[in-house]
Amino acid sequence: MAPQTIPGEMFAITYGCLVVELIKDYENVEDVNAQLDKMGFNIGLRIADDFLSKNINVGKCTDMKQLSEVLAKTALKTYLGVTGQVTSWSAGGDECSIIIDSNPLTEFVEIPDKYNGLKYSQIICGAIRGALEAMHMDVIVVLVDDVPNPTEIRLKFNRIIRENVPAGEDE
Amino acid sequence: MSIQHVFIISKAGSLIYSWENKANESISVEKTYEWPLDVKLNYIDQKATVVFGENDKVKLRYTISAINKLNVINGKFIENDKEQDILEYLENESNYPLTLTFNSPQLTANEKIILSSMFHSLYTIAAQVSPTPKSYGIECLETTQFKLHCFQSLTGVKFIAVVSESFTQSIDGLLRKIYEIYADYALKDPFYAIDMPIRCEKFDDALNTTLEKYENTSAVTI
Numbered sequence: 497m498a499p500q501t502i503p504g505e506m507f508a509i510t511y512g513c514l515v516v517e518l519i520k521d522y523e524n525v526e527d528v529n530a531q532l533d534k535m536g537f538n539i540g541l542r543i544a545d546d547f548l549s550k551n552i553n554v555g556k557c558t559d560m561k562q563l564s565e566v567l568a569k570t571a572l573k574t575y576l577g578v579t580g581q582v583t584s585w586s587a588g589g590d591e592c593s594i595i596i597d598s599n600p601l602t603e604f605v606e607i608p609d610k611y612n613g614l615k616y617s618q619i620i621c622g623a624i625r626g627a628l629e630a631m632h633m634d635v636i637v638v639l640v641d642d643v644p645n646p647t648e649i650r651l652k653f654n655r656i657i658r659e660n661v662p663a664g665e666d667e
Numbered sequence: 668m669s670i671q672h673v674f675i676i677s678k679a680g681s682l683i684y685s686w687e688n689k690a691n692e693s694i695s696v697e698k699t700y701e702w703p704l705d706v707k708l709n710y711i712d713q714k715a716t717v718v719f720g721e722n723d724k725v726k727l728r729y730t731i732s733a734i735n736k737l738n739v740i741n742g743k744f745i746e747n748d749k750e751q752d753i754l755e756y757l758e759n760e761s762n763y764p765l766t767l768t769f770n771s772p773q774l775t776a777n778e779k780i781i782l783s784s785m786f787h788s789l790y791t792i793a794a795q796v797s798p799t800p801k802s803y804g805i806e807c808l809e810t811t812q813f814k815l816h817c818f819q820s821l822t823g824v825k826f827i828a829v830v831s832e833s834f835t836q837s838i839d840g841l842l843r844k845i846y847e848i849y850a851d852y853a854l855k856d857p858f859y860a861i862d863m864p865i866r867c868e869k870f871d872d873a874l875n876t877t878l879e880k881y882e883n884t885s886a887v888t889i
Contacts (some may be wrong), residue, residue: 541861542854548821549850552843556821630822662678662823663791664803 504577504600511601515616525613532615536622543623544630547571556631556665560590560653563633567624567651568594576600576620580649593640596620596647605643615639617647624649632660669834670841670878671813674779675849677862678823680787682780684865686874694771695732696724702763708754713741715753717769725769733768790817790825818842824849841881848873 518528548554551570557563561582568580572594580594601617615621621637628635634654641648675684707719714730721727731753737744742753756762774782790804808815816838818826826842826849852870853859859867 542850545820545822545824545846545854546850549843549846632823660678660823662819662821664794664819665821665823 504603508600508603508605511619512605515614519611519614525611525615529613529615529618532618533622533625536619536624537626537629538622539619540623540626540628541630543575544627547574547627550574557633560592560651563628563635563653564592564594564651571627572596584650586652591650591652594649594651596649599642599647602643602647607643615642617642617649620647621649624651629657632657632662632665669831670828670882671831672827672829673845673874673878674783674825674827674829675845675865676783676787676825676827679862680784681862682783683863684870685779685783686878687774693773696729696769697733697766698725698769699764699766702760704757708757710742710754715739715742726771728772729769730772731767732770735766736768786817786827787825790819814838816842818846820846841877844877845874848877 515528515532518531519525522528522531547570551574554566554570557566564582568582572578572580576596577600578596578598580596582592582594584593586592599617599620601620605616607614607616618639621639625635625637628637634657636652636654638650638652639647640650671688673684673686674682677683705720706717706722706725708715708731709718710716711718717725717727717729719727731739733739734744734753734756737746739753743750744753744756745751746756757765786805792804794802794804803819805815805817807817810832812832814830814832814834816828816830818839820826824846826845828838828841828845830838848870849865852867852873853865854861856867856869859865
């Protein structure tokens with residue numbers, strides 16, 4: 497099955513409608529942010545296998561540099577059509593940022609003042625967190641900056657989810 | 668028919684999908700017997716099972732499914748409105764001659780579930796007892812009659828294909844293809860709950876198409 501593609505604009509509009517519906521449902525940007533993250537998490541749990549089954553050369557990531565490169569260069573390219581830049585490493589090497597200069601989700605978006613605090617691209621953070629959890633890694637993913645600036649996602653490695661690691665994958 | 672079985676096992680070790688080659692369907696053998704019986708039968712898992720006295724048609728592990736056309740279930744059948752024990756009945760000379768129907772052994776749904784969780788444990792043990800570091804679990808298990816190939820995804824899902832000894836086609840590609848089908852037709856179905864049994868018709872269709880393709884390619888290769 498060849499990968500299916502849709503126009504980025506259709507994807508952006510659909511996502512925009514989703515966000516607006518959530519705002520109507522919850523009337524509270526904190527709740528909307530939480531729901532976007534939850535939806536993203538559920539997407540991530542499933543998308544991990546899609547990504548791995550079609551990218552055979554992506555093996556197990558054994559450090560944060562490798563992980564962030566796969567996310568920014570391969571995964572984001574596959575699902576959003578853009579690559580990210582990995583920057584702002586912490587001294588310990590367990591924390592970094594991924595900058596998405598031209599996020600297709602936010603291309604046409606201006607957020608009114610009354611929705612200040614809305615994290616428009618939170619679903620990407622949830623998806624990354626869910627996908628990494630499917631691969632038994634607990635990573636804290638925070639949306640640092642968004643509309644109208646380039647999207648910045650902060651990743652901090654927390655721990656290997658030891659109880660979930662499949663046999664043979666734990667060394 | 669070289670691909671015998673396909674199993675998918677969840678990360679927790681439970682069977683979430685199984686496929687079986689239709690050619691594996693039960694062989695039925697009917698034969699009329701005079702006293703004394705020339706096959707030895709014992710109850711195994713409540714079934715009257717051949718344990719000795721194999722011949723070219725009735726083989727070891729075959730089980731009795733009918734006597735004189737009457738169905739035998741868990742070693743019992745009804746004759747003249749009375750329940751009879753099949754093995755006791757066969758020990759009585761006055762009941763002969765009689766006709767027995769045997770079935771070749773078949774895995775029940777429960778047995779497949781048990782075997783899958785057994786394999787999950789074996790896989791883990793193999794990784795743990797490895798004499799070298801960084802070893803995965805069982806990737807190929809070989810017997811005189813079949814080979815079992817296993818691919819475990821990074822997320823912990825196991826894809827297993829049981830093929831005939833004579834199957835020469837590359838299995839790696841097949842298991843990867845099944846993984847893609849799983850990602851496309853199971854995980855992308857919004858009503859499929861992860862780690863639950865897969866009951867998606869589109870998944871069945873895609874898998875059957877792929878397996879047929881592999882069978883045909885194998886035939887051409889030979």
